[in-house]
Amino acid sequence: MTLTLLMAHVLLAVVLIGALTHQVFSLWKPLPAQAHRNLWTSFRSVRSMAYTKGIAVLYVLTVIGGGIVYPFYVLDAKQTLVNMGLDPVIGVFEIKEHFAILGLGLLPAYVYYWANAENARDLLVRRILTVILALFVWWNFWVGHIVTTIRGVF
């Protein structure tokens, strides 16, 4: 059951990473009108505004999934890390749990500023909020992956 929940959590995170990364690149490197079509330009040419609500819902679901499996980390994986003296790994996981919730707190502002995406004066705020969320999701994904791998190996 725990493994199933963990897999669901990871799969949601993968979709979230994809959506947020598309959105970040389309926002920071928008496609020029006469751009030649290739993989890179196609990656940036998504309708980023259409991703917003999906990203918010995915983010909440991913955090809920993480919140459900978190006690298993505390009882099992964390104890292994403590026994091995791997304090830096515990530290990066602590940061992951904080980032997840700080990101949750950012969502109302993120959704609000994307809902008014035609307002050019909000572009900087939109860019910053989107980049922060993307950094959180990337960090949390890799840290979760590394900790799971360490627990699996040892």
Add this chain to the structure above:
Amino acid sequence: MRKWISPALFTAIFTATYAVLAIKDWTIFFYYPLTQEVSRTRLTVKSGPSMHWYAWIVTAFVVASVLSALVPRRWTKSLDRPLAWIPAVLAIIAILVFEKKWFV
């Protein structure tokens, strides 16, 4: 809803409150995953490790919801843009500084 509650103010209060709670380790309840108990006070060692994370989330959500509903929207309207991200960035920095104890 957005006419009365500023999403930016909610974000600012939520992130700041969460950072303070996490750094000070203030919690309104303890969750013990080993015994699946929720308690207002610390239990004995037999109950296993306690988790405060859920309490921080609940507290930050309640504080941010109440305060952002109480503060009239017009008071903060001109500050919405910086409120949306500056307190969050400061909360991130504070959390990172606090957690550097694991890396020394």
